[in-house]
Amino acid sequence: MIIDVLTNADFYAGLNPHLKTAFDFLRQTDLNILEEGRHEVDGDKVYAVVAMGLGRKPEDALLETHDNYIDIQYVLEGTDNIGWKARKDLGQPTEASDPRNDVQFYADQPSAWTAIGPGQFGIYFPEDGHMPMISDDQLHKVIMKVAVK
Helix, strand or coil: CCCEHHHHHHHHHHHEEEEEEHHHHHHHCCHHHCCCEEEEECCEEEEEEEEEEEECCCCCEEEEECCEEEEEEEEEECEEEEEEEHHCCCCCCCCCHHHHHHHEEECCCCCCCECCCCCEEEEEEEEEEEEECCCEEEEEEEEEEEEEE
């Protein structure tokens, strides 16, 4: 997991061949005019998902992991209090898991929380269990899905 601001994004481009494409999209696109839902960037290698709405309470959410994608959770409005727990410390996935859509859910409690505000992002790798959209605020965010390979 990495927490930072968009102006520092170039520091992380070397971690994955597709991260630069994702960060370029975040910097060069008027994100506020994008509608909710999926937006193609580079086929299945990089795409964006715009999410808007009232945040959830932790008791109404599950930790999640992804095998094939890295998540960049970029906040435009509100504060997303994202829970985190190392994947190696998570229990068994729940029945709500959907490997076909590259998401496994866990009933575990996060071991750490990060408050991500406007202009900040969190990068969550396959090794990172994360619980996004936790807030009392209205949230507007862009989740960049970046292929691991």
